[in-house]
Amino acid sequence: MADVKLYGIPLSTYVRTARLALEEKGVAYDNIPIPPGTPDIAPHHPFGRVPGFEHGGFKLYETSAICRYVDEVFPGPAIAPKEPKARALMEQWISAISCYYDSTVTRVVIFERLVAPMFGNPTNEQRIKENLDVVGKRLDILNGALSGRKFLAGDSISIADLFLLPIMFYLELTPEKSLLAACPNIRRWYDSMASRPSFAKTVPQFPPKR
Numbered sequence: 001m002a003d004v005k006l007y008g009i010p011l012s013t014y015v016r017t018a019r020l021a022l023e024e025k026g027v028a029y030d031n032i033p034i035p036p037g038t039p040d041i042a043p044h045h046p047f048g049r050v051p052g053f054e055h056g057g058f059k060l061y062e063t064s065a066i067c068r069y070v071d072e073v074f075p076g077p078a079i080a081p082k083e084p085k086a087r088a089l090m091e092q093w094i095s096a097i098s099c100y101y102d103s104t105v106t107r108v109v110i111f112e113r114l115v116a117p118m119f120g121n122p123t124n125e126q127r128i129k130e131n132l133d134v135v136g137k138r139l140d141i142l143n144g145a146l147s148g149r150k151f152l153a154g155d156s157i158s159i160a161d162l163f164l165l166p167i168m169f170y171l172e173l174t175p176e177k178s179l180l181a182a183c184p185n186i187r188r189w190y191d192s193m194a195s196r197p198s199f200a201k202t203v204p205q206f207p208p209k210r
């Protein structure tokens with residue numbers, strides 16, 4: 001049994017972000033696949049969400065706090081820049097992704113296209129249609145931010161990229177990936193992120209369709 005435990009279903013974008021951080025750092029961990037909103041997650045997350053984290057009895061929740069802790073406590077390549085401007089950009093993007101992209105790309109497009117059918121529910125096409133314009137605009141902003149920049153915070157990978165990757169992975173599985181045709185910088189960034197071993201090691205398994 002590993003000293004580090006990550007509680008939460010691997011299908012969750014946030015759980016995958018924490019797993020990506022652990023993989024990038026080369027930390028051994030056990031992923032205990034507890035769904036959010038269940039009694040079993042309560043001891044690990046007082047708000048009932050995932051992921052929860054534990055290291056030698058120290059318990060933590062909130063993905064960005066988990067990733068920073070993992071970066072600082074374990075050896076392995078840094079996943080947060082030290083230089084103030086790059087660090088501020090990382091913080092900006094962690095916050096922007098958790099707010100403006102989680103609420104639209106994840107909670108509208110990914111939810112309607114991938115999560116609803118998993119539970120045997122139909123996709124609400126109208127909801128997607130109503131949000132498509134804002135999703136496109138947010139992808140444009142991201143595409144602009146990645147112009148002339150390898151990663152969101154500069155030349156090195158950071159926790160911000162690990163927040164974005166699971167969302168883009170799911171977007172790629174939906175018809176709305178067509179929006180990325182107008183976003184060559186996101187495409188370049190995605191292809192480079194998807195070629196990292198941490199990506200392959202954290203691809204979630206989908207349950208059989210109901």
Ligand SMILES: N[C@@H](CCC(=O)N[C@@H](CS)C(=O)NCC(=O)O)C(=O)O
Binds near residue numbers: 015050051061098
């Ligand atoms: N701010 C939290 C967000 C975690 C979160 O929303 N996780 C999703 C899974 S991807 C969840 O638990 N959703 C259940 C819900 O919204 O009730 C973090 O950064 O860890």
